[in-house]
Amino acid sequence: MATLETAHFRGDDADVLVAASLACPGCLSSDVRWTLDAESFDPSVEVSCDACGHRRRVFLEPMQELRLALHEERPLGQDMRTTPAPGVAL
Numbered sequence: 001m002a003t004l005e006t007a008h009f010r011g012d013d014a015d016v017l018v019a020a021s022l023a024c025p026g027c028l029s030s031d032v033r034w035t036l037d038a039e040s041f042d043p044s045v046e047v048s049c050d051a052c053g054h055r056r057r058v059f060l061e062p063m064q065e066l067r068l069a070l071h072e073e074r075p076l077g078q079d080m081r082t083t084p085a086p087g088v089a090l
């Protein structure tokens with residue numbers, strides 16, 4: 001019987017938590033590649049591990065899908081600073 005995996009991050013989590021959610025459950029490597037599948041009725045991401053070759057599909061909630069869509073342009077972990085954007089008053 002196949003099991004369905006759902007992502008375990010919130011839409012506003014830090015990059016490291018999003019990346020940790022996509023890390024390989026087989027070898028725990030974070031060296032994974034993912035492809036968002038937003039065309040299906042249930043959005044999901046296809047994740048493949050570069051370290052061991054493990055592949056899996058992780059299903060997403062709408063906010064998780066939006067978050068990963070933003071990272072198609074900016075890879076996860078590229079900017080882990082939490083400084084506000086220039087011009088933003090605190």
Ligand SMILES: [Zn+2]
Nearest residue numbers: 024027049052
């Ligand atoms: Zn792996």
